[in-house]
Amino acid sequence: MSEETIAVVAVSAANGAKGGAERFYEGLIDALERAGAKTELIEVTSDESSFEAIQETYLRCYDLDLSHYYGVISTKAPSYLVRHPNHVCYLLHTMRSFYDMFETEFPAPGEVLDKQRDMIFALDTAALRRPHTKKVYVIGKEVQKRLAHYNGLDSEVLHLTTTLQGFYCGEFRYAFLPGRLHRWKRVDLIIEAMRDVKSPLPLLISGVGEDEAYFRELARTDKRIIFLGRVSDAQLIQLYANALVVPFVPVREDLGLVTLEAFLSRKPVLTCVDSGEPAHFVTDRSNGFVCPPEPGEIAARLDFLYQNVDTAKRMGECGYAAVEHIKWETVASTLLQSLGR
Amino acid sequence: MKTNNILEIRLEELMEKIRAEVNSRKAQQLEALGAEKDLDELAGFESERYDSSGGDTDARFVVKQQYHINDFLQYHGAAFIKNAYRGILGREADLPAYIYYWGNLKAGKMSKIEILGRLRFSAEGRAKRAHVHGLWLRFVVHLSFKIPILGYFSRLAVGVANLPTLIKNIEVNDSYVRSHLAGLQAQLSQITKSMQTNISEIKEIVADLQMKNSTSAQLDFLASNKWKINELEQSAANKADRIELKKLAAVKADRSELESFASRKADISFVDHLNDSKADRSEVQDLFSHLTDGMRQLHDFRRSLVDQERRLRILLEEVRKNVGGHTPEILIPKLEAERDHLLDALYVSFEDRFRGTSAEIKERQRIYIDYLQRSKVGSIDSPIVDIGCGRGEWLELCKENNLIVSGIDLNRSMVEELQQMGLEVIEEDFVSYLRDKNPNTFGGITVFHLIEHLTLENLIILLDEALRVLKPNGILIVETPNPDNIIVGSRSFYIDPTHVKPIPSPTLQYLVEARGYVNIEILNLNPVPEYEREEGITGKLCELLYGARDYSLIGYKP
Numbered sequence: 001m002s003e004e005t006i007a008v009v010a011v012s013a014a015n016g017a018k019g020g021a022e023r024f025y026e027g028l029i030d031a032l033e034r035a036g037a038k039t040e041l042i043e044v045t046s047d048e049s050s051f052e053a054i055q056e057t058y059l060r061c062y063d064l065d066l067s068h069y070y071g072v073i074s075t076k077a078p079s080y081l082v083r084h085p086n087h088v089c090y091l092l093h094t095m096r097s098f099y100d101m102f103e104t105e106f107p108a109p110g111e112v113l114d115k116q117r118d119m120i121f122a123l124d125t126a127a128l129r130r131p132h133t134k135k136v137y138v139i140g141k142e143v144q145k146r147l148a149h150y151n152g153l154d155s156e157v158l159h160l161t162t163t164l165q166g167f168y169c170g171e172f173r174y175a176f177l178p179g180r181l182h183r184w185k186r187v188d189l190i191i192e193a194m195r196d197v198k199s200p201l202p203l204l205i206s207g208v209g210e211d212e213a214y215f216r217e218l219a220r221t222d223k224r225i226i227f228l229g230r231v232s233d234a235q236l237i238q239l240y241a242n243a244l245v246v247p248f249v250p251v252r253e254d255l256g257l258v259t260l261e262a263f264l265s266r267k268p269v270l271t272c273v274d275s276g277e278p279a280h281f282v283t284d285r286s287n288g289f290v291c292p293p294e295p296g297e298i299a300a301r302l303d304f305l306y307q308n309v310d311t312a313k314r315m316g317e318c319g320y321a322a323v324e325h326i327k328w329e330t331v332a333s334t335l336l337q338s339l340g341r
Numbered sequence: 342m343k344t345n346n347i348l349e350i351r352l353e354e355l356m357e358k359i360r361a362e363v364n365s366r367k368a369q370q371l372e373a374l375g376a377e378k379d380l381d382e383l384a385g386f387e388s389e390r391y392d393s394s395g396g397d398t399d400a401r402f403v404v405k406q407q408y409h410i411n412d413f414l415q416y417h418g419a420a421f422i423k424n425a426y427r428g429i430l431g432r433e434a435d436l437p438a439y440i441y442y443w444g445n446l447k448a449g450k451m452s453k454i455e456i457l458g459r460l461r462f463s464a465e466g467r468a469k470r471a472h473v474h475g476l477w478l479r480f481v482v483h484l485s486f487k488i489p490i491l492g493y494f495s496r497l498a499v500g501v502a503n504l505p506t507l508i509k510n511i512e513v514n515d516s517y518v519r520s521h522l523a524g525l526q527a528q529l530s531q532i533t534k535s536m537q538t539n540i541s542e543i544k545e546i547v548a549d550l551q552m553k554n555s556t557s558a559q560l561d562f563l564a565s566n567k568w569k570i571n572e573l574e575q576s577a578a579n580k581a582d583r584i585e586l587k588k589l590a591a592v593k594a595d596r597s598e599l600e601s602f603a604s605r606k607a608d609i610s611f612v613d614h615l616n617d618s619k620a621d622r623s624e625v626q627d628l629f630s631h632l633t634d635g636m637r638q639l640h641d642f643r644r645s646l647v648d649q650e651r652r653l654r655i656l657l658e659e660v661r662k663n664v665g666g667h668t669p670e671i672l673i674p675k676l677e678a679e680r681d682h683l684l685d686a687l688y689v690s691f692e693d694r695f696r697g698t699s700a701e702i703k704e705r706q707r708i709y710i711d712y713l714q715r716s717k718v719g720s721i722d723s724p725i726v727d728i729g730c731g732r733g734e735w736l737e738l739c740k741e742n743n744l745i746v747s748g749i750d751l752n753r754s755m756v757e758e759l760q761q762m763g764l765e766v767i768e769e770d771f772v773s774y775l776r777d778k779n780p781n782t783f784g785g786i787t788v789f790h791l792i793e794h795l796t797l798e799n800l801i802i803l804l805d806e807a808l809r810v811l812k813p814n815g816i817l818i819v820e821t822p823n824p825d826n827i828i829v830g831s832r833s834f835y836i837d838p839t840h841v842k843p844i845p846s847p848t849l850q851y852l853v854e855a856r857g858y859v860n861i862e863i864l865n866l867n868p869v870p871e872y873e874r875e876e877g878i879t880g881k882l883c884e885l886l887y888g889a890r891d892y893s894l895i896g897y898k899p
Contacts, residue, residue, distance in 0.1 A: 052366065168701065204872070226872065241701070242870075308626055311629045
């Protein structure tokens, strides 16, 4: 029986942190099963607390025995180390702290860290090319660009979408920013922009995260900014539905389902030129704004939308048209095809 | 193919290198934990690792043919038991035996001699025939201690005979302990000393930090974001010069000003309009709003044009049919009926603009599904009819919940749109529609935002006819704007020019009860959301301004 089965290798954090990746696995497995493929999720625990722990995680993936599966789909670092003749990778991301976030995370790296970085580059590059991996798909242009830049590898973009359903469009009342409260999401940029926003436009922020206290402190004096904490899926959909605009300005984001979810709710998205994937989805002044990462620039656009709700509506419709066609079914059929099914 | 193989080998090489590193690290960790680890893990006696001080020395134990008893006695605790097994039985101690001897040894129930003897003179020990010099006699003497009464004398005799040796041992022991104590004291004073230096270092760091905190408070004015502060703090720590720091910050501020200036300059097309010139900005805004207004108007025009065309065609057809023979008089009622529909397309556009989006209305109406399901209506034999179904959100919602529903509306544009969507809708006046129906036909009748368009006379007709065609226990749901909210009562209600007059809920409740409905319930709905309210307005005023903007009445046929 299991000769027909496809293994999806997932990587879960040792500290139990959950995020977009868990939703991703859920969506992928669900889509593969709906396409008629028997699928099993193999979870590898990843400890990134030290370089030694990272080495062990790489080794654990390398030593996985999946020979009795028909094919293997690996996902994020370092699941693609797995050895299997019929192996494709649908890459979420490599370990970002060694790649594009290296300079940010280690301002003064030193020789040891540089060596470790080279080691990770060499391992990833060797593992993500033939014959170790038959084909590499990536979740967006940002990851594709990074893979070409750091590893010199070609890949194909395969867009995925949210697993949430039931998005609708209500009124246009406030700016809404959902997601993990982490410095890489640059929530502080929006909070600072609010200082220059003259309209009585509320900013609702949902979600929790490691930098929550800092953001709350930053927003303490502005009564228009409201932190909602963790919200349910139903609440999330409702919050999107009545937003005027979704300002989403992360640093070089890989994917950002927020953009897709906002567009599915027919809302314009405001993002920045250096925000990564969202900047590929948003077309400036068509379905939102792509502006420099400056509080003043963002504020001017928020004020503009507040005074021009009809424009916001029109932009939201354009956004919907841009993402409507993205379906999990396409992801599943493409992956299965490249596995020879 | 060849290069591919080389690459694969390279990956293999890398991974094997990592494997070697990981393994050697693990081995080191194991060693650090001590050789007792395996047994301890099995027995779960984690704490005993520290008792077995012989942990290191037992590695030096050498297995040989002949032993002196002192070869074993020099070990203590767990190491003693392990070595006794290795030496006498030539194997590792099994777990139950290990726990048994270890427990007895700790409790003082068995001496080392006794354990050695028991091992040596067990069946297994006799078979192995390991030679332990000096064991036999001592073992026999130790065993004799355990014989009642005689044991006492035996212990006494051995004690007296051993007295000189014991005294000597005590002296040796004493000097050993003293030298150990001296060593410990030296170590302790060293630790105290290093702790003191640590404390003074920590004090320095704290003082340093406090100083930095005061500077960073000043920096807050200059640098607006966290990482910039960190950078500045670092350079401050390096140079320890406050003037330098201020200069740096000033330069930073200048630079960011320059940068933003430059970026503004760079983006001339749109950002200029938005940021630099207020006049230009409003011009752009005006253009935007004109454009969208224009587009909406265009859309509306198209809709009413299509409508007019169609009506004209119908009239022409009528005229053509009636050419010759008939007098033009019979066309008059038809013409008049068509005139009633002239404003239909306008009203659709109106609803699109003011009533709220379809999705949201559907969301609000979801609460009634529960009422219908509880009343067990919506099946083939107790269908629901929606009077004034408008854009059909409610019909769709019922259909999604597998309820049998049909709708009537006078607005032909809407009716045709809904029919195209596959919904069962007819264009008819509710008065004639209901009068044509047999009594006890419907399980439920719903009337959303219609009664405010009716005169009192027509409202009474609606209530009476609905009661007649409802089955016993059938449900009536009526929703209308709530004038209890003064904004609704004074303004919002009149935004729709086809509204007649607002109906407060007590009025409606009285009318419905008076016409024979029972179990009346009023639901206050759709208050202004929290974040749209002005702060500081509470109590009755809050209720008046931000309270329910709609209400619904639910009643039943007895």
